[in-house]
Amino acid sequence: MEKLDNKPHIDLIDRNILTILREDARTSYRQIADDIGKTEATVRRRVNRLIDEKIIKKFTIVLDEKKMDNPTKVTIKIQPELIKIKEITQELVKIDEITDIYRLSGDCGLLIKVELPSLEHLDPLTEDKISHIPGVVIKETCIITKEVKTKY
Secondary structure, X not given: OOXXXXXXXXXXXXXXXXXXXXXXXXXXXXXXXXHHOOOHHHHHHHHHXXXXXXXXXXXXXXXXXXXXXXXXXXXXXXXXXXXXXHHHHHHHHOOOOEEEEEEOOHHHOEEEEEEEOOHHHHHHHHHHHHOOOOOEEEEEEEEEOOOXXXXX
């Protein structure tokens, strides 16, 4: 079967494997094989293909933030100078405290999410790191007071 675009073929077996791994990335190949009615070798081969084709980017963990040090989470809206947008995003990616960067449509610019050990770390981050990037104007900073729903 010829592909019409560059997207890899994902069938029902792949989707079932991905569903199980999304729920718990530590699930063994043997358990996945038992759950979907395939051999362990089939599951291993398919997971390796999904990794090779960059469909699975990484295996990770999700922490219960309430049991951790409870970092301060903040969103920052940036109005970038559009001619420098690539350079700006390349510099933002280098800042460890930034967890997410979204390029927004229209005049909305960039929205970044940061995690800090405490609120006292916000000013040094914005004043000493983000604001020093040429072409960046910080338009709005919002402290996240409660996560009502997250993807994980």
